[in-house]
Amino acid sequence: MSNGAVFDVAIIGAGAAGMMCAAVAGQRGRKVVLIDHAAKLAEKIRISGGGRCNFTNLGTTHQQFISNNVRFCRSALSAYTPQDFLALLAKYKVSWHEKHKGQLFCDHSSEDIIHVLRAECELGKVAWRMGCSVNDISQQEDQSFVLQTSAGTIRATKLVVATGGMAIPQLGASDYGMKIARQFGLKVVEPRPALVPLTFDADTWRRFSTLAGVSLETVVATGAGKNKSFFHEDLLFTHKGLSGPAILQISSYWEPGSPIMLNLQPTLNLESGLIDKKSGNRQQLLTVLGGMWPKRLAECWLENMGITADTRLADMPDKKIRELAALIHDWQLIPTGTAGYKKAEVMKGGVDTAELDQKTMQTKKLPGLYFIGEVVDVTGWLGGYNFQWAWASGVACGQAL
Numbered sequence: 001m002s003n004g005a006v007f008d009v010a011i012i013g014a015g016a017a018g019m020m021c022a023a024v025a026g027q028r029g030r031k032v033v034l035i036d037h038a039a040k041l042a043e044k045i046r047i048s049g050g051g052r053c054n055f056t057n058l059g060t061t062h063q064q065f066i067s068n069n070v071r072f073c074r075s076a077l078s079a080y081t082p083q084d085f086l087a088l089l090a091k092y093k094v095s096w097h098e099k100h101k102g103q104l105f106c107d108h109s110s111e112d113i114i115h116v117l118r119a120e121c122e123l124g125k126v127a128w129r130m131g132c133s134v135n136d137i138s139q140q141e142d143q144s145f146v147l148q149t150s151a152g153t154i155r156a157t158k159l160v161v162a163t164g165g166m167a168i169p170q171l172g173a174s175d176y177g178m179k180i181a182r183q184f185g186l187k188v189v190e191p192r193p194a195l196v197p198l199t200f201d202a203d204t205w206r207r208f209s210t211l212a213g214v215s216l217e218t219v220v221a222t223g224a225g226k227n228k229s230f231f232h233e234d235l236l237f238t239h240k241g242l243s244g245p246a247i248l249q250i251s252s253y254w255e256p257g258s259p260i261m262l263n264l265q266p267t268l269n270l271e272s273g274l275i276d277k278k279s280g281n282r283q284q285l286l287t288v289l290g291g292m293w294p295k296r297l298a299e300c301w302l303e304n305m306g307i308t309a310d311t312r313l314a315d316m317p318d319k320k321i322r323e324l325a326a327l328i329h330d331w332q333l334i335p336t337g338t339a340g341y342k343k344a345e346v347m348k349g350g351v352d353t354a355e356l357d358q359k360t361m362q363t364k365k366l367p368g369l370y371f372i373g374e375v376v377d378v379t380g381w382l383g384g385y386n387f388q389w390a391w392a393s394g395v396a397c398g399q400a401l
């Protein structure tokens, strides 16, 4: 019987972090194998950023990440920066542009990023096992690993787990990385969908369902005191609840059962704005509100407040205007849940950073075992931060292998 193929490093998960790590380790002379159960390479990179991959953010610091220990990611992020990734893209003449708040996207297609990573892996002579599932992992007395896979036995001195998070299971996302962590007695921070739309019960939402497709600028917040988080971004009404960048961002901080607070007109003081406009104004309130808000939202809002469409602004008592303004500036509502992993962009939680060395991503208890990328309890905001973490943690690990 064959003893199987032998490598210095086996990496499970040929996504963003896995490929980056393989390329770096391979180019340092390590004999690397990349294993992935998906037949098609790097599907999440392909679909990311609407097909243009928001591959980094120029403003990346540890402050745009959520983790039980947010300082953990600092070392890797400062050792491999957005500028380092841009230098890699320049080597392959990949053109890009900045869209919004430091977010960088490919000019042509996210395929450019996959091409760069694949080419870097080729330079490192990385071996591929695509469409390959791992059925069993054991660690030997000499601390090396034996993997039983659908493509036969693989032996490796070191094992890197880069299986990502559970978002979009239809693309091959799985909880396998966390299963491996638990198998080896490592702590896992309870995973949850993040960067995900929020949903409401059908009865509450019926009154707003006509607003599906309406989008507007908002400030959204959740939590209180020191734990209050807020984002100034666009909000999108959907058939089942709320989405858009504002909601995706706040969803990563939202605790089930707690409210979110929305300022639906963050650029104006509505109370004084409306009261000042009152005298001598023959316009309908709907017309005035519709001038500063999407018309459909103004209609729905007044209807929900029992204010008839033909009410004139001049006829509105100040008290009623104050009530209206207060509700628009501080609309509080309790989501019933999230749209789940099928619609989430990332997973929050994962392998507890307390188990890992921040410079190498190696587990402290089991030398030779590493975790990188989204499977680790490091979750970025929307805007290219999650890929920057995948690149940075992949490089930190690849340089240590």
Ligand SMILES: Cc1cc2nc3c(=O)[nH]c(=O)nc-3n(C[C@H](O)[C@H](O)[C@H](O)COP(=O)(O)OP(=O)(O)OC[C@H]3O[C@@H](n4cnc5c(N)ncnc54)[C@H](O)[C@@H]3O)c2cc1C
Pocket: 012, 013, 014, 015, 016, 017, 018, 035, 036, 037, 038, 042, 043, 044, 045, 047, 048, 049, 050, 053, 054, 055, 056, 132, 133, 134, 162, 163, 164, 165, 167, 168, 171, 172, 173, 174, 175, 176, 177, 344, 345, 346, 372, 373, 374, 375, 383, 384, 385, 386, 387, 388, 390
């Ligand atoms: C729709 C969408 C859009 C996104 N857009 C952006 C964006 O524009 N910018 C940004 O920064 N982030 C974005 N993200 C998040 C980003 O894609 C991830 O954070 C990033 O890909 C994580 O990298 P990773 O290498 O850890 O995991 P992945 O890239 O997900 O790679 C994990 C790999 O492991 C493989 N795998 C899983 N389980 C197993 C198993 N049991 N056996 C073998 N292989 C396995 C998977 O097939 C996959 O190839 C987006 C995510 C989604 C879902």
